[in-house]
Amino acid sequence: MSKGVISKDEDYSQWFNGLVVKADLAEHSAVKGCMVIKPYGYSIWEKMQAALDQMFKDTGHSNAYFPLFIPKSFFSKEASHVDGFAKECAVVTHYRLKNDGNGNIIVDEDAKLEEELIVRPTSETIIWNTYRGWIQSYRDLPLLINQWANVVRWEMRTRLFLRTTEFLWQEGHTAHATAEEAIAETEQMLNVYADFAENWLALPVVKGRKTANERFAGALDTYCIEALMQDGKALQAGTSHFLGQNFAKAFDVKFANKEGKLDYVWATSWGVSTRLMGALVMAHSDDAGLVLPPKLAPTQVVIVPIFRSEEELAQISEFVATLTKELKAKNIRVKYDNRDTQRPGFKFAEYELKGIPLRVAIGGRDLANGTVELARRDTKTKETVQQAGLAEMIDGLLVEIQANIYQKALNFRTENTREANTYDEFKKMLDETPGFISAHWDGTPETEERIKQETKATIRCIPLDNKLEDGTCILSGKPSTQRVLFARAY
Amino acid sequence: MSKGVISKDEDYSQWFNGLVVKADLAEHSAVKGCMVIKPYGYSIWEKMQAALDQMFKDTGHSNAYFPLFIPKSFFSKEASHVDGFAKECAVVTHYRLKNDGNGNIIVDEDAKLEEELIVRPTSETIIWNTYRGWIQSYRDLPLLINQWANVVRWEMRTRLFLRTTEFLWQEGHTAHATAEEAIAETEQMLNVYADFAENWLALPVVKGRKTANERFAGALDTYCIEALMQDGKALQAGTSHFLGQNFAKAFDVKFANKEGKLDYVWATSWGVSTRLMGALVMAHSDDAGLVLPPKLAPTQVVIVPIFRSEEELAQISEFVATLTKELKAKNIRVKYDNRDTQRPGFKFAEYELKGIPLRVAIGGRDLANGTVELARRDTKTKETVQQAGLAEMIDGLLVEIQANIYQKALNFRTENTREANTYDEFKKMLDETPGFISAHWDGTPETEERIKQETKATIRCIPLDNKLEDGTCILSGKPSTQRVLFARAY
Numbered sequence: 003m004s005k006g007v008i009s010k011d012e013d014y015s016q017w018f019n020g021l022v023v024k025a026d027l028a029e030h031s032a033v034k035g036c037m038v039i040k041p042y043g044y045s046i047w048e049k050m051q052a053a054l055d056q057m058f059k060d061t062g063h064s065n066a067y068f069p070l071f072i073p074k075s076f077f078s079k080e081a082s083h084v085d086g087f088a089k090e091c092a093v094v095t096h097y098r099l100k101n102d103g104n105g106n107i108i109v110d111e112d113a114k115l116e117e118e119l120i121v122r123p124t125s126e127t128i129i130w131n132t133y134r135g136w137i138q139s140y141r142d143l144p145l146l147i148n149q150w151a152n153v154v155r156w157e158m159r160t161r162l163f164l165r166t167t168e169f170l171w172q173e174g175h176t177a178h179a180t181a182e183e184a185i186a187e188t189e190q191m192l193n194v195y196a197d198f199a200e201n202w203l204a205l206p207v208v209k210g211r212k213t214a215n216e217r218f219a220g221a222l223d224t225y226c227i228e229a230l231m232q233d234g235k236a237l238q239a240g241t242s243h244f245l246g247q248n249f250a251k252a253f254d255v256k257f258a259n260k261e262g263k264l265d266y267v268w269a270t271s272w273g274v275s276t277r278l279m280g281a282l283v284m285a286h287s288d289d290a291g292l293v294l295p296p297k298l299a300p301t302q303v304v305i306v307p308i309f310r311s312e313e314e315l316a317q318i319s320e321f322v323a324t325l326t327k328e329l330k331a332k333n334i335r336v337k338y339d340n341r342d343t344q345r346p347g348f349k350f351a352e353y354e355l356k357g358i359p360l361r362v363a364i365g366g367r368d369l370a371n372g373t374v375e376l377a378r379r380d381t382k383t384k385e386t387v388q389q390a391g392l393a394e395m396i397d398g399l400l401v402e403i404q405a406n407i408y409q410k411a412l413n414f415r416t417e418n419t420r421e422a423n424t425y426d427e428f429k430k431m432l433d434e435t436p437g438f439i440s441a442h443w444d445g446t447p448e449t450e451e452r453i454k455q456e457t458k459a460t461i462r463c464i465p466l467d468n469k470l471e472d473g474t475c476i477l478s479g480k481p482s483t484q485r486v487l488f489a490r491a492y
Numbered sequence: 493m494s495k496g497v498i499s500k501d502e503d504y505s506q507w508f509n510g511l512v513v514k515a516d517l518a519e520h521s522a523v524k525g526c527m528v529i530k531p532y533g534y535s536i537w538e539k540m541q542a543a544l545d546q547m548f549k550d551t552g553h554s555n556a557y558f559p560l561f562i563p564k565s566f567f568s569k570e571a572s573h574v575d576g577f578a579k580e581c582a583v584v585t586h587y588r589l590k591n592d593g594n595g596n597i598i599v600d601e602d603a604k605l606e607e608e609l610i611v612r613p614t615s616e617t618i619i620w621n622t623y624r625g626w627i628q629s630y631r632d633l634p635l636l637i638n639q640w641a642n643v644v645r646w647e648m649r650t651r652l653f654l655r656t657t658e659f660l661w662q663e664g665h666t667a668h669a670t671a672e673e674a675i676a677e678t679e680q681m682l683n684v685y686a687d688f689a690e691n692w693l694a695l696p697v698v699k700g701r702k703t704a705n706e707r708f709a710g711a712l713d714t715y716c717i718e719a720l721m722q723d724g725k726a727l728q729a730g731t732s733h734f735l736g737q738n739f740a741k742a743f744d745v746k747f748a749n750k751e752g753k754l755d756y757v758w759a760t761s762w763g764v765s766t767r768l769m770g771a772l773v774m775a776h777s778d779d780a781g782l783v784l785p786p787k788l789a790p791t792q793v794v795i796v797p798i799f800r801s802e803e804e805l806a807q808i809s810e811f812v813a814t815l816t817k818e819l820k821a822k823n824i825r826v827k828y829d830n831r832d833t834q835r836p837g838f839k840f841a842e843y844e845l846k847g848i849p850l851r852v853a854i855g856g857r858d859l860a861n862g863t864v865e866l867a868r869r870d871t872k873t874k875e876t877v878q879q880a881g882l883a884e885m886i887d888g889l890l891v892e893i894q895a896n897i898y899q900k901a902l903n904f905r906t907e908n909t910r911e912a913n914t915y916d917e918f919k920k921m922l923d924e925t926p927g928f929i930s931a932h933w934d935g936t937p938e939t940e941e942r943i944k945q946e947t948k949a950t951i952r953c954i955p956l957d958n959k960l961e962d963g964t965c966i967l968s969g970k971p972s973t974q975r976v977l978f979a980r981a982y
Binding site: 029031032033036037038039040041044045047048064065066067068069070071072073074076077078084088089090091092093094095096097098099100101106107109118119120121128131132135147151152154156168170 | 519521522523526527528529530531534535537538554555556557558559560561562563564566567568574578579580581582583584585586587588589590591596597599608609610611618621622625637641642644646658660
């Protein structure tokens with residue numbers, strides 16, 4: 003294993019943690035549960051942000067920024083919301099430190115806040131309190147706003163990217179005149195997320211609805227995209243909530259319709275987070291390191307010279323200068339690593355670890371033959387190709403690699419999505435062939451909860467494209483009209 | 493005054509607050525001292541971010557992300573740093589809320605943190621604690637990192653954008669092998685800020701150094717850019733700090749140099765914030781609203797049709813479709829406002845308020861004559877021009893407007909920078925002709941402090957391009973070798 007990365011078949015969890023650190027994506031910080039996103043990891047996150055942000059703007063949304071702090075009383079205004087978040091809140095109680103006279107810095111008890119402030123775990127409450135001032139009439143609707151922000155949910159057991167006390171995300175918060183429009187927005191944003199997951203992350207996702215148990219605290223309906231990781235566990239990659247009039251009622255946000263009649267506003271919220279970084283790593287990487295889809299790779303092509311003399315390096319560099327120019331003209335992100343302090347083998351391992359989609363190696367013999375060696379990260383194949391037409395070939399290969407990474411993940415998911423018709427079969431699959439399990443469920447929270455307690459599997463979603471099909475619940479044997487998707491999940 | 497904006501000559505402070513709110517830039521939130529940045533304001537901030545971010549990357553920096561929370565003990569490790577920030581900290585003491593049994597949500601005293609966490613007011617401490625793990629040898633240097641983040645400094649008296657408890661900013665934190673390299677970085681980033689201020693914000697700035705009194709808590713030297721607002725008060729628009737080895741020593745960050753000898757690392761930090769939004773408004777706007785430099789204007793050109801019939805509107809729209817296409821091909825941000833619910837006069841006032849640099853109005857007579865009416869926001873001049881060649885003309889005008897807004901601000905600053913040679917003259921200028929005052933100072937903190945106490949004027953900076961000149965201190969009469977720049981400031 004290069005650089006001490008553990009094999010994923012040996013210990014998937016340790017493999018993931020090790021890879022995230024070794025590939026310079028992120029690391030644990032000195033603050034419990036909080037991570038540091040390192041420059042390489044952040045540069046991938048920036049590409050995700052840019053793509054998503056453009057998709058949000060293309061669908062009519064604007065960005066804005068709301069306060070980090072939420073007064074405790076706001077939290078209590080929507081009953082199920084406070085139940086959902088109160089147990090994991092960072093609470094600010096004071097606004098000053100002081101010297102205790104013995105050289106120690108202590109909290110100044112004279113600077114106690116009258117009302118505690120909660121560090122936002124999500125912003126529905128502060129935003130809907132603000133919307134009250136922004137919405138008077140149907141002319142102010144729809145209000146389509148997104149925020150890029152950090153949020154805090156106190157976590158006892160954390161994992162880099164997947165579950166951290168602080169994480170980065172975007173949260174969309176929209177307001178509409180009718181339930182229909184709000185539902186259409188909820189569905190539109192789910193589709194945006196699915197589009198992003200499939201076309202950028204190269205991650206096939208199942209679009210579906212959460213059961214009542216798994217809904218967002220305060221939502222009438224939660225839509226989600228669910229992806230399958232290489233260990234057969236599911237990962238929720240994004241959610242889009244239809245909030246009904248719950249927050250409008252809690253914060254008294256009414257609008258006058260065209261007839262002048264007052265009604266409460268209809269709401270949605272939707273978000274994805276740095277968790278997607280975890281999904282990216284878990285879905286595609288291997289024991290040699292990351293496998294990045296070209297669209298998100300900070301460097302798409304790395305060129306490594308193999309030389310025995312300064313003169314040979316100079317000749318290679320001349321060729322590379324032309325190639326680099328051609329690649330950049332095609333908006334391809336290319337890096338030339340001509341360091342003479344590291345051997346080619348070291349560089350090859352490093353770029354495999356970092357997941358660079360394509361590697362071009364060129365040595366003296368290549369110069370003589372008019373060739374280069376091209377190595378693909380996704381298939382780990384190498385071939386010697388002509389220098390003529392290389393830029394066009396690379397351009398095409400990057401598209402092919404993006405498609406191949408997606409197809410590989412899709413094949414994996416197809417192979418690991420199974421139907422279970424009895425509870426025994428279901429439990430056996432969970433242990434022996436983990437993946438998505440499509441099974442009949444009687445629709446009750448009690449059955450769902452018992453399955454969760456007994457097997458640690460949860461209902462990931464009720465797929466949107468579900469066929470109706472008569473059957474019997476795997477646990478209760480009661481009648482059911484459709485299968486739902488179960489899995490153990492992150 | 494349109495839409496209730498108060499005249500800036502009448503009450504500059506109220507004019508500013510009113511304009512920020514009326515122009516939809518920002519508003520106060522329900523959380524004391526924290527603002528909501530509204531979509532229009534945020535879209536300008538995004539343009540600032542994009543331009544700065546590119547400049548940082550062009551000078552070799554990468555973005556990363558460090559935790560929001562800082563353990564209290566980290567804070568105390570650099571003595572002057574804690575003195576500078578302890579008085580204005582938001583302190584997290586608990587991590588859970590609970591129901592008190594009577595339906596009230598209260599802080600759960602069982603969830604008290606062993607060590608309090610500070611919401612970052614700036615990130616030197618958490619970052620240098622992290623750098624200890626990232627830097628071993630000279631090969632790891634320089635480390636050139638920037639972070640876009642929110643920070644919190646508890647403020648008792650807040651003003652939108654200029655002084656808020658939470659604000660958005662970027663903070664660069666770099667590590668170097670030598671003092672010389674760190675100083676060069678400090679100066680480079682000051683120049684980047686000055687470049688951005690002048691070429692994007694259209695804001696002339698004085699580059700200088702702060703006196704010891706005004707230095708960043710923990711810095712050996714603080715460089716700054718200082719701008720003059722239309723009321724003659726100065727505004728610090730960005731700072732770049734040479735931190736010496738203070739933070740490396742506090743967090744034990746050493747590197748092995750080429751000879752294998754261990755030494756502490758040299759540091760810089762530098763930042764600009766949403767305060768620049770305040771500077772933008774204060775520097776250029778007038779009683780009719782914002783005046784945005786074209787480079788930062790979310791919409792650069794607005795087109796308003798003036799029509800008496802649907803048929804006329806259709807004809808105008810046909811022309812506008814072609815014009816819009818031509819403008820977009822030149823990367824000009826254009827909006828066509830064909831709403832029939834508002835009269836042209838209303839639209840004109842709205843776009844003046846929003847500071848759109850150019851307005852194109854076109855009516856039936858224009859169609860017949862092959863003309864349009866062009867109105868500039870900066871000069872408030874209107875002219876009738878030919879439709880032929882309009883896109884090219886607009887392209888040129890946007891460049892001219894950007895330059896003109898800068899020149900106007902530069903002229904204002906030149907007219908309002910004066911030399912004072914006696915304390916009486918100095919005080920008279922402060923009250924009667926506020927602006928920058930260039931005056932001799934004896935170099936002592938005591939004199940600086942007394943002038944501040946007596947006049948509320950502070951030394952904004954010791955300009956970098958200062959000529960040495962013998963003189964006597966305006967307060968103490970002691971000898972001085974150069975003038976420094978005083979002003980009352982935001």
